[in-house]
Amino acid sequence: MPIPTLTDLGVTDKWQQKLAKLHIHNAWDAILHLPLRYEDETKITAIAHAKIGESVQVEGIVLQQEVQFRPRKQLLVHIQDGMGATLFLRFLNFYPSQQQQMAKGQRIRALGEIKHGFYGDEMIHPKIRAAEGAVLSDTLTPVYPTVSGLTQPTLRRFIQTALEKVDLSDTLPKALLHRLNLPDVAASLRLLHQPPSSMNSAQLHNGHLPAWQRLKFDELLAQQLSMKLAYQQRCQGSATPLIGNGRYAPILLEALPFALTAAQQRVVQEIGQDLQQTYPMHRLLQGDVGSGKTVVAALAALHALEAGAQVAIMAPTEILAEQHFQKFKQWLEPMGIEVGWLAGSTRKKAKDQIKTSLVDGCLRVVVGTHALFQDDVVFAQLGLVIVDEQHRFGVGQRLALKSKGQDVHQLMMSATPIPRTLAMSFFADLDVSIIDELPPNRTPIKTKLINSGRRAEIEAFVRHTIKQGHQVYWVCPLIEESETLQLQTAVDTHVQLQAAFSEYAVGLLHGRMKAADKAAQMEVFKANEMQILVATTVIEVGVDVPNASLMVIEHAERMGLAQLHQLRGRVGRGQAASVCVLMFTEPLSDLAKARLKVMYEYTDGFEIARQDLAIRGPGEFLGAKQSGVPLLRFTNLEDDLELLEQARDVAQYLIMHDQKVVETHLNRWLASREAFLGV
Numbered sequence: 102m103p104i105p106t107l108t109d110l111g112v113t114d115k116w117q118q119k120l121a122k123l124h125i126h127n128a129w130d131a132i133l134h135l136p137l138r139y140e141d142e143t144k145i146t147a148i149a150h151a152k153i154g155e156s157v158q159v160e161g162i163v164l165q166q167e168v169q170f171r172p173r174k175q176l177l178v179h180i181q182d183g184m185g186a187t188l189f190l191r192f193l194n195f196y197p198s199q200q201q202q203m204a205k206g207q208r209i210r211a212l213g214e215i216k217h218g219f220y221g222d223e224m225i226h227p228k229i230r231a232a233e234g235a236v237l238s239d240t241l242t243p244v245y246p247t248v249s250g251l252t253q254p255t256l257r258r259f260i261q262t263a264l265e266k267v268d269l270s271d272t273l274p275k276a277l278l279h280r281l282n283l284p285d286v287a288a289s290l291r292l293l294h295q296p297p298s299s300m301n302s303a304q305l306h307n308g309h310l311p312a313w314q315r316l317k318f319d320e321l322l323a324q325q326l327s328m329k330l331a332y333q334q335r336c337q338g339s340a341t342p343l344i345g346n347g348r349y350a351p352i353l354l355e356a357l358p359f360a361l362t363a364a365q366q367r368v369v370q371e372i373g374q375d376l377q378q379t380y381p382m383h384r385l386l387q388g389d390v391g392s393g394k395t396v397v398a399a400l401a402a403l404h405a406l407e408a409g410a411q412v413a414i415m416a417p418t419e420i421l422a423e424q425h426f427q428k429f430k431q432w433l434e435p436m437g438i439e440v441g442w443l444a445g446s447t448r449k450k451a452k453d454q455i456k457t458s459l460v461d462g463c464l465r466v467v468v469g470t471h472a473l474f475q476d477d478v479v480f481a482q483l484g485l486v487i488v489d490e491q492h493r494f495g496v497g498q499r500l501a502l503k504s505k506g507q508d509v510h511q512l513m514m515s516a517t518p519i520p521r522t523l524a525m526s527f528f529a530d531l532d533v534s535i536i537d538e539l540p541p542n543r544t545p546i547k548t549k550l551i552n553s554g555r556r557a558e559i560e561a562f563v564r565h566t567i568k569q570g571h572q573v574y575w576v577c578p579l580i581e582e583s584e585t586l587q588l589q590t591a592v593d594t595h596v597q598l599q600a601a602f603s604e605y606a607v608g609l610l611h612g613r614m615k616a617a618d619k620a621a622q623m624e625v626f627k628a629n630e631m632q633i634l635v636a637t638t639v640i641e642v643g644v645d646v647p648n649a650s651l652m653v654i655e656h657a658e659r660m661g662l663a664q665l666h667q668l669r670g671r672v673g674r675g676q677a678a679s680v681c682v683l684m685f686t687e688p689l690s691d692l693a694k695a696r697l698k699v700m701y702e703y704t705d706g707f708e709i710a711r712q713d714l715a716i717r718g719p720g721e722f723l724g725a726k727q728s729g730v731p732l733l734r735f736t737n738l739e740d741d742l743e744l745l746e747q748a749r750d751v752a753q754y755l756i757m758h759d760q761k762v763v764e765t766h767l768n769r770w771l772a773s774r775e776a777f778l779g780v
């Protein structure tokens with residue numbers, strides 16, 4: 102049965118516009134609009150028994166009513182219940198009609214929270230009704246999130262009608278629900294919208310309540326089903342299988358100054374197998390900072406090249422793309438493979454040349470930024486796309502890239518470790534390879550938390566580090582003075598450090614510099630012709646200078662965990678013992694303290710990501726808005742891992758054995774635009 106529209110429910114246009122603001126577009130949306138809290142109008146509480154902080158309904162006769170003008174205009178009503186106890190009702194805004202309703206001698210009911218006031222116990226702005234003829238309701242009264250101009254009774258009426266008109270027969274088989282110990286969906290929804298008076302708010306807001314578990318399960322199941330179907334669809338798609346002939350990869354392995362770690366070997370194999378399939382690879386390569394993803398990407402590229410395909414490597418910033426470009430050139434050109442470069446700042450003539458050689462197929466490998474997505478970049482035979490830091494690219498860009506070559510193989514790399522729960526939930530349509538091992542002989546990075554007042558000590562330590570032959574990053578969060586954020590500018594710091602370290606070369610790198618200037622600074626730093634590099638967070642991702650062993654981060658308290666972890670990962674990449682100094686300025690917020698503590702205690706990216714998730718919640722963690730990652734509405738992934746695992750298994754089972762259930766369940770859940778698809 103189709104889901105009724107709002108018009109079917111008898112909601113007029115005027116109200117539909119209000120409901121749209123609450124993201125309610127049809128009857129199912131209305132049903133999923135769950136109460137914020139509940140009011141108890143099922144009973145009358147004796148004033149003497151009402152506790153401070155409790156929301157109750159009392160009944161009494163008005164003893165006195167008074168409009169006061171100091172300290173501000175307010176209406177004060179004093180009532181007394183049948184047992185002789187009294188209570189004040191206070192209104193800061195009021196109408197003459199209310200004054201009439203609460204005239205002296207009237208018997209009224211007041212519903213609100215009991216507070217301890219100046220005159221004694223009181224309710225502020227309680228809901229008032231005449232006691233005469235009033236009945237007690239059978240169920241708790243839901244209070245919904247609403248918008249101005251849409252009152253609770255009106256909204257309640259719409260939702261009530263929706264509950265009556267929508268076919269709430271269960272989408273899941275009884276036996277399955279029984280096995281999972283979940284209640285039926287209609288009962289669950291009715292319970293949350295109209296709970297019996299025997300329940301209280303705490304019980305109703307407990308996520309472990311069977312009714313909540315059922316909604317969460319349904320939501321997770323719908324998510325898992327649609328991702329699995331997307332995955333199936335991909336597996337039915339066609340892509341050119343890339344069969345490597347072993348011509349290039351062994352040459353690179355031979356030339357590297359190190360042997361691959363076991364983890365690198367494993368993921369290279371996983372990728373190699375994917376590339377040989379007739380459907381497109383969508384693989385996410387995860388590895389902590391410095392775990393050696395670049396060489397894995399290069400081996401994947403060589404595999405595709407051996408099979409005669411073209412390869413595009415894309416990074417989110419020019420500095421990172423440039424670095425990949427240099428590495429790929431260094432590794433591939435000795436084998437006679439030319440590597441092209443295409444970024445926003447590339448001059449038109451050079452761009453045109455690259456484009457021509459991509460379309461005629463002479464150029465087999467190109468590295469660049471999102472400039473690679475432009476419509477006029479056409480490939481003769483694109484077979485593999487490698488996207489670094491994939492979470493930084495919008496979905497739109499990824500799709501644009503997909504359209505470059507019919508169903509090309511895609512390898513996405515991420516140094517932001519995604520905790521298992523999130524990966525399982527949101528990347529169920531991707532295959533994931535994890536490099537869970539760092540190259541050998543790395544000395545763990547030592548993290549020090551130092552108050553910015555102790556700058557002189559830090560400078561002494563910088564000098565000591567340089568004397569040992571190593572280099573230093575000095576990171577400042579902003580480049581310009583901002584009144585609101587009194588952050589020290591990188592430009593100022595550069596001047597200061599130049600003065601303090603006049604015997605050394607001190608460079609500067611910030612986001613407003615031209616790409617070529619940035620690249621030039623990096624080159625000088627890499628060659629150790631510069632000992633200190635003052636930088637904004639442009640160096641956050643991917644910069645690889647193994648000789649740098651000290652990182653100083655100013656105003657670390659202002660940065661997020663993922664960013665700090667990425668920054669810290671710029672050191673500890675060689676064999677020297679590395680140190681990361683997190684400078685902070687007091688006072689510290691609780692959040693800042695929590696973050697700095699995590700940075701001090703953990704170095705493992707996955708553990709930091711887990712902590713980050715716990716501190717910020719999945720929404721912010723994933724940066725849903727930018728990444729377009731769909732979010733769940735009822736489920737809290739940290740608490741509901743078990744449900745997620747069940748939903749995953751059930752989804753797998755249903756897809757194989759019960760198409761009908763899959764269809765009905767998805768039909769219902771996808772009807773809500775604001776459900777997990779979140780778009």
Ligand SMILES: Nc1ncnc2c1ncn2[C@@H]1O[C@H](COP(=O)(O)OP(=O)(O)OP(=O)(O)O)[C@@H](O)[C@H]1O
Pocket residue numbers: 359360361362365388389390391392393394395396516540541642643644645647670674
């Ligand atoms: N198996 C290995 N043994 C020793 N060194 C390695 C190995 N693999 C990579 N390296 C070196 O480790 C450093 C880090 O590698 P790479 O830049 O690929 O890291 P990454 O995973 O891309 O990290 P990030 O996300 O921080 O950029 C590089 O200098 C690289 O040459």
